[in-house]
Amino acid sequence: MPSRGEHTRAVHPPAAPVPGQVPMGLPVYRTAAFSFSSAQEYADLLNDDLAGYSYSRVDNPTSDAFAQAVAALEGVNVEDEVVGQAFASGMAAISTVLMSLTHAGAHVVVPREVYGGTYGLLTTVLDRFGVTASFVDSTDLDAVRAAVRPETTVLWGETLANPTMSVADLPALSAISREAGLTFVVDSTFASPAVCRPIEHGVDVVIHSATKYIGGHSDATGGVAVGRPEVMAKVRHDRIDLGGMLAPDEAFLLHRGLATLPLRVDRHCRSALAVATAMAEHPRITRVDHPGLPTHRDHALAGKLFDAGRYGGVVTVTPEGGREAGMALCDRLRLVAVATSLAGTHSKVSHVATTTHRQLDDAALAAAGIDPGAVRISVGLEDPEDLVADLEQALDAL
Numbered sequence: 001m002p003s004r005g006e007h008t009r010a011v012h013p014p015a016a017p018v019p020g021q022v023p024m025g026l027p028v029y030r031t032a033a034f035s036f037s038s039a040q041e042y043a044d045l046l047n048d049d050l051a052g053y054s055y056s057r058v059d060n061p062t063s064d065a066f067a068q069a070v071a072a073l074e075g076v077n078v079e080d081e082v083v084g085q086a087f088a089s090g091m092a093a094i095s096t097v098l099m100s101l102t103h104a105g106a107h108v109v110v111p112r113e114v115y116g117g118t119y120g121l122l123t124t125v126l127d128r129f130g131v132t133a134s135f136v137d138s139t140d141l142d143a144v145r146a147a148v149r150p151e152t153t154v155l156w157g158e159t160l161a162n163p164t165m166s167v168a169d170l171p172a173l174s175a176i177s178r179e180a181g182l183t184f185v186v187d188s189t190f191a192s193p194a195v196c197r198p199i200e201h202g203v204d205v206v207i208h209s210a211t212k213y214i215g216g217h218s219d220a221t222g223g224v225a226v227g228r229p230e231v232m233a234k235v236r237h238d239r240i241d242l243g244g245m246l247a248p249d250e251a252f253l254l255h256r257g258l259a260t261l262p263l264r265v266d267r268h269c270r271s272a273l274a275v276a277t278a279m280a281e282h283p284r285i286t287r288v289d290h291p292g293l294p295t296h297r298d299h300a301l302a303g304k305l306f307d308a309g310r311y312g313g314v315v316t317v318t319p320e321g322g323r324e325a326g327m328a329l330c331d332r333l334r335l336v337a338v339a340t341s342l343a344g345t346h347s348k349v350s351h352v353a354t355t356t357h358r359q360l361d362d363a364a365l366a367a368a369g370i371d372p373g374a375v376r377i378s379v380g381l382e383d384p385e386d387l388v389a390d391l392e393q394a395l396d397a398l
């Protein structure tokens with residue numbers, strides 16, 4: 001007869017072995033809590049007197065491994081274990097970092113083409129807590145300098161901005177940030193570390209929506225922030241209290257995505273340039289925004305900051321005929337899906353004026369340099385000839 005009852009034996013099976021060999025795959029620590037060898041060990045861990053794990057909202061080995069892997073790709077010294085912090089989404093990373101670097105009365109300087117979620121966070125959430133924001137044309141360095149106030153704490157940037165694919169002048173902006181004693185935070189989602197590593201250009205903190213190129217398969221949601229240890233220690237502290245930690249299952253998928261990130265992104269970029277080049281020659285296309293084209297305003301800057309031949313995987317095209325033509329182009333595609341988000345194996349399109357920039361009327365779109373007919377193409381891993389053929393048949397049918 002077993003000495004313990006059925007339920008006790010069901011709850012307490014023999015412990016899983018802890019291997020002495022290093023697993024080749026990343027183990028998924030799907031556990032919310034950890035146990036300790038003594039009450040003292042528990043107390044020491046909570047006081048940060050002992051390194052280790054207590055609760056997966058605080059730290060989880062799988063999620064931490066993912067964040068540190070991104071930090072390594074971004075060129076941060078990963079000897080310090082706080083430099084990479086993982087989040088449940090890109091917006092969890094953005095909201096935590098912004099809250100960590102501001103307080104009631106603080107002010108942030110933000111590019112006017114900033115991601116819609118970040119715009120909404122600043123104008124409908126953080127404004128209620130006394131944080132104000134100035135939205136500036138960040139290609140105008142004098143305008144950025146002029147927007148800085150005594151109460152400014154953060155300069156925000158985006159390596160590549162949606163949908164015009166403008167490129168941030170990271171070295172110049174980081175010099176402005178340093179002179180003014182600000183923290184320079186850059187959302188590098190559209191670039192990924194396989195195109196540009198903003199830390200090398202003086203940026204303090206880099207953020208990604210890992211949902212996009214880092215995960216790369218449109219099957220996991222997550223975010224990550226990496227940067228200088230002094231800043232990231234505070235971000236980690238606030239992440240724990242705000243609660244937006246990345247779950248271990250998602251961390252596993254995102255971590256697996258990293259192994260093929262340079263391979264995938266290189267192909268996304270080459271195919272995007274092929275699509276952009278073909279579209280620039282099409283008689284029904286009035287404008288193509290892609291920094292790999294010599295006609296793009298930031299082509300030379302991209303050449304300086306980006307890895308050779310890699311200009312991102314997104315192309316924005318504008319067909320003649322305005323808003324209706326943009327929507328009709330999306331509808332006539334057969335291979336490319338009309339879908340939210342970007343990156344991922346499958347090519348996708350979205351009509352900018354009715355989706356990512358729907359809050360802007362035609363006047364505001366014009367002020368932001370966006371045509372009402374613009375269509376954003378996230379170029380996937382298909383054969384680029386097939387993508388061009390699909391776009392051409394859709395344009396011919398307009």
Ligand SMILES: *Cc1c(COP(=O)(O)O)cnc(C)c1O
Binds near residue numbers: 092115187209211221
């Ligand atoms: C998608 C995206 C985000 C938000 O990321 P989520 O993972 O959806 O929360 C932030 N910034 C940029 C540039 C994005 O494209």
